Amino acid sequence: MADKEFTYSDVSEHNTKKDLYVVIHDKVYNASSFIDEHPGGEEVLLDVGGQDATEAFEDVGHSDEAREILDGLLVGKLKRKEGDPKPKTYTPTASTANATDGASMGVGLYAIIFIGGALAFGAYKYLQAQQEGQ
Numbered sequence: 001m002a003d004k005e006f007t008y009s010d011v012s013e014h015n016t017k018k019d020l021y022v023v024i025h026d027k028v029y030n031a032s033s034f035i036d037e038h039p040g041g042e043e044v045l046l047d048v049g050g051q052d053a054t055e056a057f058e059d060v061g062h063s064d065e066a067r068e069i070l071d072g073l074l075v076g077k078l079k080r081k082e083g084d085p086k087p088k089t090y091t092p093t094a095s096t097a098n099a100t101d102g103a104s105m106g107v108g109l110y111a112i113i114f115i116g117g118a119l120a121f122g123a124y125k126y127l128q129a130q131q132e133g134q
């Protein structure tokens with residue numbers, strides 16, 4: 001059964017609480033039996049019912065336990081067709097790119113703090129020298 005292939009339009013028909021499919025990493029899961037037990041609530045699952053929930057699922061940073069539950073809900077895999085929504089595969093590269101941005105901004109910030117500190121130190125020394133001169 002887990003070898004079954006679903007197209008996006010097949011999946012999108014399962015969008016009610018009693019019949020709820022979600023796509024995560026191009027695999028199709030039936031979340032109906034789990035929805036009442038979901039610690040994150042039913043609302044979020046209904047929101048992504050019949051759709052690609054990869055991003056939503058990964059954004060939360062679900063535990064390994066959550067992934068094990070997911071394995072048990074597997075019903076098949078997604079068969080992409082042309083014109084389907086783009087794969088919403090979670091791409092660590094995007095966050096890596098952001099992290100790089102963040103890092104360079106971090107370096108910039110450190111530079112500003114360092115220059116600010118150096119200026120303050122210089123001013124302090126300057127005033128001290130002036131005071132000694134008096």
Ligand code: HEM
Nearest residue numbers: 031039040044045048053056057060062063065066069070
């Ligand atoms: C069928 C797919 C899903 C399964 C099996 C699942 C399973 C779980 C489990 C076991 C937890 C407890 C914490 C953990 O172990 O990580 C959890 C928490 C949570 N889940 Fe999901 N989840 C699914 C989909 C989603 C989706 C699509 C969202 C959308 C945002 C979501 C949002 C949350 C949130 C916000 C929590 C945290 C609740 C809290 O700590 O108060 N989950 N989920």
